[in-house]
Amino acid sequence: MTKFKDLGLNDDILKGIVDLGFDEAFPIQEAVIPVLLTGRDVVGQAHTGSGKTAAFALAMLQEIQPRNGIQGLVMAPTRELAIQIAGEIRKFAKYTKIKVVTVYGGQGMGIQLDALHRGAEIIVATPGRLIDHLKRGSIELRDITHIVLDEADTMLDMGFVDDISFILDLAPEERVMSLYSATMPTEILRLSEEYLNNPKQFLLDSDDLSGEGIDQSFLVIKDRDKFKYLIDFVKPIKGQVIVFCSTKYRTRDVAKFLHQEKYNAVAIEGDMSQHRREQAMGKFRSGKADILVATDVASRGIDVPRVKLVVNYDVPNVEMAYFHRIGRTARAGAEGRAITFVSYSSLGDWNLIKRQIHAPLKDLNQEMGIQISIPDPLKRQMPSRRYGGQSRGGGYSRGGGRSGGYGRSGGGGYGRSGGRNSRDDRGGGRRRDDDKGKNSYGGRSKW
Ligand code: ADP
Ligand code: MG
Numbered sequence: 001m002t003k004f005k006d007l008g009l010n011d012d013i014l015k016g017i018v019d020l021g022f023d024e025a026f027p028i029q030e031a032v033i034p035v036l037l038t039g040r041d042v043v044g045q046a047h048t049g050s051g052k053t054a055a056f057a058l059a060m061l062q063e064i065q066p067r068n069g070i071q072g073l074v075m076a077p078t079r080e081l082a083i084q085i086a087g088e089i090r091k092f093a094k095y096t097k098i099k100v101v102t103v104y105g106g107q108g109m110g111i112q113l114d115a116l117h118r119g120a121e122i123i124v125a126t127p128g129r130l131i132d133h134l135k136r137g138s139i140e141l142r143d144i145t146h147i148v149l150d151e152a153d154t155m156l157d158m159g160f161v162d163d164i165s166f167i168l169d170l171a172p173e174e175r176v177m178s179l180y181s182a183t184m185p186t187e188i189l190r191l192s193e194e195y196l197n198n199p200k201q202f203l204l205d206s207d208d209l210s211g212e213g214i215d216q217s218f219l220v221i222k223d224r225d226k227f228k229y230l231i232d233f234v235k236p237i238k239g240q241v242i243v244f245c246s247t248k249y250r251t252r253d254v255a256k257f258l259h260q261e262k263y264n265a266v267a268i269e270g271d272m273s274q275h276r277r278e279q280a281m282g283k284f285r286s287g288k289a290d291i292l293v294a295t296d297v298a299s300r301g302i303d304v305p306r307v308k309l310v311v312n313y314d315v316p317n318v319e320m321a322y323f324h325r326i327g328r329t330a331r332a333g334a335e336g337r338a339i340t341f342v343s344y345s346s347l348g349d350w351n352l353i354k355r356q357i358h359a360p361l362k363d364l365n366q367e368m369g370i371q372i373s374i375p376d377p378l379k380r381q382m383p384s385r386r387y388g389g390q391s392r393g394g395g396y397s398r399g400g401g402r403s404g405g406y407g408r409s410g411g412g413g414y415g416r417s418g419g420r421n422s423r424d425d426r427g428g429g430r431r432r433d434d435d436k437g438k439n440s441y442g443g444r445s446k447w
Contacts, residue, residue, distance in 0.1 A: 002030045004058075008037055012095040013061050020091055026051035026332075031202045032178070033059045036146075041199035042178035043152075043192060047212060048327020049303070049334075050204070052180045056148045057089045063176070064121050066097035069143040072122035073171070075164070077154045079104040079126055079274065080281050081301040085150060086124040098122060103139070105129045106274025113138055127155075127163035134170060141171040151300045152179035153188045153320070161191075168195060182327060183320045211323060213330040215337040217362035218350065220372045223343040226313060227257050233339055234263070234291065239308030240284065243293045244325050246314035254313055255293040265291035268298055299325045307331070310338040315346040315353065322353045339364070344374050 001024040004017050025033070028046035035042055036059035044052055056074070064071045074089075076082045086102040093100065101120035103112050105128050112129075116138055123130070123139060133139040147168070149155045155164055156179075177196055181188075184203065192199065205212075221229060234241050243258075245251040248269040255267035266280035266289040283289040285304055292298065293313075299321055307329045316322045322340075329336025342350045354361065365372055 001025070004029075007033045007058075009033070009058055009062050010096075013058060013092060016092045016094045016096070017058070019094060022054070026054075028052055028202065028204055029055040029058070031204070032056070035200050035202075036060075036176060036178060037062060039176055041176060041196040043184065043189065043196070043199050043201040043203070044178060044180045045184040045202065046182065046204040048182045048324060049331035050182075051332065052150070052182075053085055053088050053303075054092065056150070056178055056180060057085075057092050060122065060146045060148070061089070061093055061096055061098055063146060064098055066099075066121060067119065068121065070120055070123055070139065070141070071143055072146045072148075073141065073144050073167075074122065074124045074148040074150060075127055075130070075155060075167070076124065076150045077126065077160065077300060078297055079106060080268070080277065080298065081150065082124050082126050083278070083281075084301065084303060089122060089124065093122075100124060103129050103133055106277070127160055127167060130167060131163060134167065141167070144171045145175055147171060147175055147177040149177075149179045151181050152192065153181045153183055153185055154300060155179075156188050156191050164195075183323060185320075211326050211330070211338065211357070211359055213333065213335055214326050214359075215335070215362070216326065216340075216357065216359060217338070217364050217367075218340040218342055218354075219364040219368070219370065220342045220344070220347065220350075220374075221370070223345075226341050226343070227254070229341065230254070230258075230311060230313065231261060233309065233311060234258075237309050240287070240289075240304060240306045241291045241309045241311065242298065242304075242307055242325075242328050243291060243311045243313050244299060244316070245293065245295060246317070248295060250314065251293050251295050258291055258293065263291055264289050265293055268292065268294045270295065270297055296321055296325070299328070302328055303331055304328070305331050305334065308336055310336070312338070312340040315340060315342055315349045317349060319353050319356050323356075344372075347374065 004022065004025055005014055007025060007030070009017075028044055028050050032042050032044050032055040036056070044055060046052060060072045060074075074082075074085055076085055082102055082104045086100050089100050098121045099119055100122045101112065101115045101124075103123055103125040105126060109132075112133070116133075130139065134141070149164070154160065178199075179192055179196070182205075189201070219229060230243065243254055245254055248271050251267050251269045255265050258265035266283050268277050268280050272280075280289070280292070284292045287306060292304075296316065299316075310326050310329045312322070312325060316325060326338035329338060340350065364370070
């Protein structure tokens with residue numbers, strides 16, 4: 001194990017690290033920091049909760065000069081994550097005089113313009129709002145030396161890649177750039193070569209999406225029984241809980257149910273005002289709320305160490321989302337539990353995810369003696385419909401007429417959807433490019 005002081009970081013940064021109580025560098029930090037400091041591009045893949053933020057933040061801080069203009073740029077897919085990353089960099093930067101400004105949709109321009117006027121060396125941004133600033137000239141990228149894409153597989157998928165290209169074209173060619181995610185599909189690795197210069201790849205757990213340290217289980221139940229079971233599982237938990245739902249409506253309904261049962265729950269979904277989103281997130285982070293009910297907007301990057309249980313109230317519609325969702329617990333080597341509720345109609349989706357879980361997975365139906373009786377037509381449909389959708393395996397079809405085969409895009413498992421783009425960091429539908437309809441985050445756009 002390497003100590004931070006052996007990584008070539010200056011004393012001001014080290015003081016910040018000591019204040020946070022960090023002692024030894026985590027593996028991804030130990031791997032990435034020295035390489036970034038030599039000026040080489042990096043691709044960093046490591047488990048959820050393994051300290052990727054500090055890996056890029058510390059190297060960036062070491063290389064950036066105070067009062068020398070905007071030199072560092074970090075981009076993230078959601079507002080909450082941008083806010084979190086900026087907060088973390090500020091903690092590391094406490095003794096360095098380096099200033100961080102966060103730029104994201106849904107917040108008044110004035111606040112951001114004021115902050116930019118006061119001077120910044122690092123910008124943490126969601127792409128849409130950053131482009132607004134670039135177009136009005138309130139941010140310039142000509143002095144940028146360090147660029148990071150966090151949750152890079154999301155950032156380079158169909159919904160964001162044009163924005164990212166636009167932004168990168170405005171930055172100097174001579175720059176150190178790095179990409180991070182717990183999931184790094186090969187097509188994204190290939191695409192990254194367009195943006196990176198001979199990167200050093202650190203794929204620390206690339207074959208292992210197991211969700212280390214997370215006690216994973218599933219329960220097959222009727223959709224209408226989910227709430228009853230949710231209460232049963234949440235009741236004994238001493239710690240915080242995140243409940244992931246598939247749509248904004250279900251998120252709201254589940255939060256309402258929890259309120260009725262006198263639970264201290266907050267919700268986050270893409271149609272809420274930014275003010276309410278931040279209020280909800282603030283309450284959850286500070287421990288004033290015990291339960292966060294959310295769409296996948298909270299599935300990426302959010303770090304709340306007290307989260308002991310993640311409940312997938314609905315099965316996610318892509319495997320990647322499953323691993324990111326459950327990765328909201330068991331942060332930084334802690335323990336945590338993840339339970340997935342599988343309604344009969346999501347058995348097909350669940351079987352696809354299950355195949356990728358290379359860790360012990362508890363069958364709660366067996367354990368709790370809960371019988372299931374899956375209607376015959378569903379049994380027949382259970383074999384996979386991903387990658388090519390419903391036409392595979394003999395062309396079963398579903399009577400309900402939902403488009404794209406069970407709400408999934410026909411374009412394959414990754415990165416495409418016919419749905420409306422309602423990505424959260426883009427002002428909840430107000431931005432002109434909100435309706436391009438090509439984004440997916442893997443198929444469904446109901447954040
Ligand atoms: P990732 O981006 O890999 O999911 P984060 O960067 O959010 O993970 O870090 C997860 C948690 O681990 C955070 O709460 C962070 O403060 C903590 N952490 C990061 N590095 C260290 C370290 N070297 N020692 C102790 N805790 C750390
Ligand atoms: Mg992260």
